[in-house]
Amino acid sequence: MLYSIFLYQTKSGLLLFDKNFQDISHGKMELFSSFFSAIKSFIQEIVLEGSKDLKNIELGNYLVKITSIPQINVDIVVIIDKEDNKKANKIIPKIIKSLLKHQEIFMDWEGDKHVFDILDGPISAIIHAEKDLVDKKTLADNQVEILKSIWAKKGELSQEEIKNLIQEKEFLEGRLNSIENLIRKYNIVKKLIDISHDLKDDASFLKYQNQKQQIKNEIDDTKLKMVLFLKRAKETLSESIQKIGRHSLIQGDYKDAYINLYSFSSKIQKISSGDKYLKFRDMAKALIEKDESQENQLSQIITEILNLNEEKLEEYLD
Secondary structure, three states: OEEEEEEEEOOOOOEEEEEEOOOOOOOHHHHOHHHHHHHHHHHHHHHHHHOOOEEEEEEOOEEEEEEEEHHHOEEEEEEEEHHHHHHHHHHHHHHHHHHHOOHHHHHOOOOOHHHHHHHHHHHHHHHHHOOOOOOOOOHHHHHHHHHHHHHHOOOOOOHHHHHHHHHHHHHHHHHHOOOOOHHHHHHHHHHHHHHHHHOOOHHHHHHHHHHHHHHHHHHHHHHHHHHHHHHHHHHHHHHHHHHHOOOOHHHOOOHHHHHHHHHHHHHHHHHOOOOOHHHHHHHHHHHHOOOHHHHHHHHHHHHHHHOOOHHHHHHHOO
């Protein structure tokens, strides 16, 4: 099977285009994003070392094939099963021929990677035309094997470097267990993944990769709850105002609106690194701590709450 194809700018090692043919459904790419990032980083290092006409690099039962196209300053990289090497050798010249038909987008490139989207159709057609070259497998099924193969090809760290990384890892693990903010947790876990990679610690790498996905899921769930709490706060606030009729706003019962808006602010606190949540918490408190001398201020706060837009959550986060 052919799993992935990448196009790198030869001199800079910059990734211009990539296409996955493996099974990355049901959130697999997000779940294994750090793993694929490690593969891309490894390949980029190889490209920057200076590719020849053809390179074959073994990663366990897989093969990384790098072919240089000097006419457009591009390296094609494919990851395949070893057993499909001959099939890859058949399609690579076809891909090169197709790329050379689009020389202008490589030669005139000004930094917008979207211009390479035009290559998706021709490349996909070439690969799918080769019988049995695309399957439902994924490199992620053999993460440990691939990681160990990548790390075996990397230089060794000094004892001092290893010591410093272990100390940083232990410090970050302590921090991870002591904080509740999901954004901070997410950033710490990403750093722990990098450190585990440098230490060639596959158990920790996989552990924190899975934890990263769990935190992301929790962040997404928190945002959904933010929408629900904000909608409910506005609905209950509108219902309370309707019940007041012509009476003073001070006489309104805003307990339900308070509860939902306060919960909204708590969710912001959970996924925001700043203190914007305090603004919404103060607005919620104003609905309960009413003062007859400040009816105009209460009116302004109520208007502001009703104008909050649940479709613009990112504006309420830092």
